[in-house]
Amino acid sequence: MPASPPSALRARILEGLARMLNTPDVWAEKEAHAAEALRIARQIGDATTEAQALITLTWSRSHRADTNQDLTGYAEARRIAGEARAYTALMRAAISESDTLEGWGRHEAATEVARRGIAQAEEYGVARTSGAFLAINLAEPLVSLGRWDEALEVIEHALDLAPPPPYRASLMGFSLDILLARGDVEGAEALFHESHSILAKGTYRDQTLLPNLRRELKLRLAQGHDAQALELIAAVLRAEDAHANPRYASPRYGWPFLVSALHAATVIIPGRAGAPGSPGTAARPGPSGTQGGPGPSTVAGPPGSSVVARGVMGLPGAALPDGEEATAEQVALRLREVAEKLEIRGELQRAQSLTFAAMISRDLAAWDTATQAWEALSQPYARAQTLLAAAEAAIAPPGGKEPVGQAGGVRESVAERLSTARALAERLGAVPLLAEIDSLARRARISLTGEAPAEETRLGLTAREFEVLKLVTRGLSNREIAGELFISVKTVSVHVSNILAKLGAASRGEAAATAHRLHLFTTA
Incomplete structure (x- = not known):
């Protein structure tokens, strides 16, 4: 196709070619074709191709940049497409913008764009196609935000519209994510086989392949x-x-x-x-x-x-x-x-890379940094997972090192992390993660439910030391404790010394305060 004179056909061919180039080695070529298509479309007054080229160019630039990339190209494309009544371009603008925002970790913004797009799809009579694609782009940030039941409702509604098979498979993929996180392995297996039967019949890009391989x-x-x-x-x-x-x-x-x-x-x-x-x-x-x-x-x-x-x-x-x-x-x-x-492009990938690094180092500070990143992104499931890992790193640092800080302080920090993680997992209905959290709490002798843990698993103390601590919290002297337990005063003194050492407490009063603060006894 000759470059001169400029033609609508050349602009459309260049724009279509730009869309098809999606691997890093041809990214510069992709943007060059999109930019040239945009220039030609503006020159000859082809509004539809102008909007499409602007969407392609904005999406392309946003996917090789950080979250400071200007996204006003999407709004401009919507304006141009709206004036030209180019509904396909309008739908694509909503799909591309919501996709970009989710990729950056701006989940709430992604949901807003996707919802508006779904409403427009219903208005334009393309709910089964463009609307279903936008349902995918709505379900994804809802899953990220931990609004899993809402995501399942969106998915169910979209599937009821009998969307094209690839869209159906993508929607089922997010349902599968939720089922696995909630421990429904049988349901996840059924969804996997159904979606795989669809995906096995075609050729797909990384946005489909890698998420499903991960599932x-x-x-x-x-x-x-x-x-x-x-x-x-x-x-x-x-x-x-x-x-x-x-x-x-x-x-x-x-x-x-x-x-x-x-x-x-x-x-x-x-x-x-x-x-x-x-x-x-x-x-x-x-x-x-x-x-x-x-x-x-x-x-x-x-x-x-x-x-x-x-x-x-x-x-x-x-x-x-x-x-x-x-x-x-x-x-x-x-x-x-x-x-x-x-x-690493943007805060979402930064959080993922921090999590990867923390898994290698198993360092408490690394896990805390990853946790903060997930919290900033408002992703409760990932945050709960990293809180659990941080709690374990606090209890058992890598390389056989001793925990940092006094025993009482370490226990308190672990209890705080596990309590937060448990509350997040419970709200999500993430039963397997809850089981992990409770298992670590039991091994660490920490109560997360307000009930006292089993006597032999409290604070790392022996059963007898724990009995002595309980009496210490009641204010009894060594002689009084000896009388209560029918042991010698000297033995009580040894138990008290062991208790203070294990709790990192400087005095009996501090040991009692630690026991009260951690609610170790139903009656103390």
């Missing part, structure tokens, strides 16, 4: 199929498809997969197999709250031996050359290599 990973872990989960991660990391490998894909979809994969490879799988994790990691149950026996922590067997190799998302098998096995530690190291080269 399969979480599902396999929830089912206790650790070998399949590890194999899936390895297959993704060696995929040649730029849209299926976080090394080549957009950071927006790469980071969430890396975080889930690292958690699987360094925490869940080694923890259940009874094997040590990669350097600097702890072994504890993962956020999926999975049950069932542990699976092997290696990927063995020829290609084709796993669900991945049988065609999930069209990825190859994960077996390494020459019959080698990919261990969880090897996979974790590869994930770290990929993460080191992955860009």
Whole structure:
């Protein structure tokens, strides 16, 4: 198509080509085509192509920049499209803007744009198509914000409209996320198979591939199929498809997969197999709250031996050359290599990268920084998960180090983190996460429900030391305690010294105050 004279056909071809270029290696070309299409459309007065090119250019620039990128191009595109009655461009502006805002972590703003777009879709008679796509863009920020029941209502309404199969699969994906987080593994399995039957018939970009691979990973872990989960991660990391490998894909979809994969490879799988994790990691149950026996922590067997190799998302098998096995530690190291080269664009990806870094260091300060990032983004589920990890880091720092601070202060900070995490998880109905929080609280001898914990698990004290502490809080002297418990005064003195040391208390009064503050006794 000749560049001269300028023509509407050339502008439309350039704009259409710009939309199709979506990998990092052609991003500059994408923007150049969109800019040229915009210039031509303005020159010849083609309002529809002008609006479409402006949307493409704004979306493109926003996806390679931070959250300071100017989004006024969307508003201008809507104005131009509205005056030209170009309803397709109007719908695309709403879809693209809500997508951009969610990618930046501006969840509330994304919901507002998506809702307005859905209302317009109903007005224009395209609720089943553009409206369903916007329902996807509404469900995603609602899930991020922890408004899960509201998200499920949006999804149900959109599915009732019988949207196109790919839209249906995307909507079901967010339902699957919620079901897994709430512990409904059977329901999640059914949704996975239904959505996979749709996605297996087409070719998709990273925005579809990586989220669904991440869902399969979480599902396999929830089912206790650790070998399949590890194999899936390895297959993704060696995929040649730029849209299926976080090394080549957009950071927006790469980071969430890396975080889930690292958690699987360094925490869940080694923890259940009874094997040590990669350097600097702890072994504890993962956020999926999975049950069932542990699976092997290696990927063995020829290609084709796993669900991945049988065609999930069209990825190859994960077996390494020459019959080698990919261990969880090897996979974790590869994930770290990929993460080191992955860009961080905006606060949402920053929170994801901070979480990834905290999983490597297991440092309390790193977990607290990640928690603050999730809190700033108003994402309660991720915040609860990092609060739980921070509580564990406070109790058992990496490298066998002693907890920082006095015992009483450490307990109080752990109790505060776990209490906040529990309240968030309870509100969300995240039953598996609640179980993890309660499990750590029991192991740490902390009551989160207002009830006193089992006597043998309180404060790290022995049963007898705990009895002595209870009497100390009542103001009894050593001699009076000895009479109550039928032991010698000398033995009481030894118990009191042990109690003060374990609580980091300087005096009997301080030990009693700690017991009162932590509500250790129903009657004290």
